[in-house]
Amino acid sequence: MKFSASQQLAIGIDIGGTGTKLGLVDARGNIISKGDLSTTDYEDVKDFVDALYRTLSPMIEAAGGSEKIRGIGIGAPNGNYYKGTIEYAPNLKWKGIIQFTDLVSSRFNLPSALTNDANAAAVGEMTYGAAKGMKDFIVITLGTGVGSGIVSNGNLVYGHDGFAGELGHTVIVPEGRLHWGTGMKGTLETYASATGVRLTAIEMIEKNPGTESLLRNYQYDELDSRIVFECAEKGDHIAKEVFRFTGEILGKALANFVMFSSPEAIILFGGLTKAGDYILAPTRQHMEANVLPIFRDKVQLIFSNLSEADAAILGASALVWEMKA
Amino acid sequence: MKFSASQQLAIGIDIGGTGTKLGLVDARGNIISKGDLSTTDYEDVKDFVDALYRTLSPMIEAAGGSEKIRGIGIGAPNGNYYKGTIEYAPNLKWKGIIQFTDLVSSRFNLPSALTNDANAAAVGEMTYGAAKGMKDFIVITLGTGVGSGIVSNGNLVYGHDGFAGELGHTVIVPEGRLHWGTGMKGTLETYASATGVRLTAIEMIEKNPGTESLLRNYQYDELDSRIVFECAEKGDHIAKEVFRFTGEILGKALANFVMFSSPEAIILFGGLTKAGDYILAPTRQHMEANVLPIFRDKVQLIFSNLSEADAAILGASALVWEMKA
Secondary structure: OOOOOOEEEEEEEOOOOOOOOOOOOEEOEEEEEEEEEEOOOOOOOOHHHHHHHHHHHHHHOOOOOHHHEEEEOOOOOOOOOOEEEOOOOOOOOOEEEEOOOHHHHHHHOOOEEEEEEHHHHHHHHHHHHOOOOOOEEEEEEEEEEEEEEEEEEEOOOOOOOOOOOOOOOOOOOOOEEEEEOOOEEHHHHHHOOOOHHHHHHHHHHHHHOOOOHHHHOOOOOOOHHHHHHHHHOOOHHHHHHHHHHHHHHHHHHHHHHHHHOOEEEEEEEEEEHHEEEEEEEEOOOHHHHOOHHHHHOOOOEEEOOOOOHHHHHHHHHHHHHOOOO | OOOOOOOOEEEEEOOOEEEEEEEEEEEOOOOOEEEEEEEEOOOOHHHHHHHHHHHHHHHHHHHOOHHEEEEEEOOOOEEEEEOOEEEOOOOOEEEEEEEHHHHHHHHHHOOEEEHHHHHHHHHHHHHHOOOOOOEEEEEEEEOOOOEEEEEOOOEEEOOOOOOOOOOOOOOOOOOOEOOOOOOEEHHHHHOOHHHHHHHHHHHEEEEEEEOOOOHHHHHOOOOHHHHHHHHHHHOOHHHHHHHHHHHHHHHHHHHHHHHHHHEEEEEEEEHHHHHOOHHHHHHHHHHHOOHHHHHHHOEEEEEEEOHHHHHHHHHHHHHHOOOOO
16 A cells, blocks of 8 residues: 555544543644543444444544545554554453454545554553653553563564563462462562552552541542552652652563563653652662662662543554554 | 675674683575684773674675675673663673673674574574564573563564563562572572572472482482483482472463563574473463463464574574664
């Protein structure tokens, strides 16, 4: 396929377990128009693709028609770049292996590409964000779970099967905390996710019965990383310790990742980054302490500067500019 | 620079702490001629390059002259591919940063490329060995130390600074065994190297004073991985346990590497592979047990089929075919 000069817009679609965000994006990362729809309303994936089409069609028309669009980029859980499939996504209703890009391309009559959300975030950072101009970097998404997208020599690391970059599931604490989903123990996600922070907070409250803490004002099922942050801001010792400990685990994990691919930068993205230096300072400290001297003080450890509201759409849309003409 | 069709040979030079191996290799991996020289005899690196020239010149003449040679590939400790330098190699006499490819290219009037020995091994496997046709694989060298070369999407992973792939120094056992050189604790190399196997053997002998073992027939300074293997072959329980434990640590490390880059194969190379299934079986078991289901039973875990005597020369020479014309 050949692209023409008039095709200056990309569609980005980010499929989440609950909601789907979508938008039209230009090559500079300006979102021309955007929208969203429920993911869970559609039992049949074909109905979902129809809904995408109904939502996007007026936006495409307003932008000058389909001939202005170069293609469609999609971020999706368990997305496989090579095959364009969504495979056995535990938090989606569509079971088994879904040939998602085939459905989308034939409905829209446009080329499409798909990968998982963390990989899309990495392409987004390279195209529009903090990784502009970088050829070697890692994006770590610290949200409900921990995702990762790895770029080496200017290309996303997909691995032989399209599933590379599951750094949230690497074991950092052997025989450590049990993962609620995978059954593995001591993986990065069990500590450095919003879920992990909540579990750490509960553990620390229980293990330090004599220590006063604002966290004790909350029911366990109310506790989340936002509340821990607010308590830390009020000077709460245990709340600060929760983030320090989380940063220690994360920093040790990042040290191993650095010795794997020697990135110029590691870009942190997602809800936990709201904790700012409470998490960034210990992360940096333990990353630097656990790498060989040859890697020390060389890796930029930074937060993404893309707005969380738009980053998913931007990341997905950025896949389009990577398409081979 | 342009290559001509007559340039069908590559020179491979492998610089070790004690000895240097070199040879002329054709594109199929046949070693046309080879030789070696001492590394330690040369206090000044320029004298060493002169000695390389004196050793190689007759071989080059015998092969039809310099116009038959496409270039020179070099494997060296702490070799930096981007800069062609050897930087602060602890086991070489030449201190600081050595502009090695500049010295070689001007002495031979041929293009040259340099990387560390494990990266060279990976290029060798891709060009001549078990990884032929693969685009995503990892080579782990299990020798005195543990080295690694990572290939992703058909390219060696060098990272932003040329130093990527130090998997031997990733922490696998937090607060584990102290590394004799780096001062880090619990890194892969402290267990899965020849040195590590020796330390494990001594530990197991001492911790199990009541258990008979053929290993007790040796002084501690005699013990090495070869002797442990020979004792295992005679049915010695502790000797077998040494390799099982080593394989367990190695397998857990490989699991994390698999979730990073999702390789088609992991190729093990070096002295410890002589232990065969004593180490391979537990390595595979613990690798498979520690990856997400999506990666299970997908990664080939194999020994290199290149002869250890020739692999270093082949790997170094293979860098030449990767040179951009």
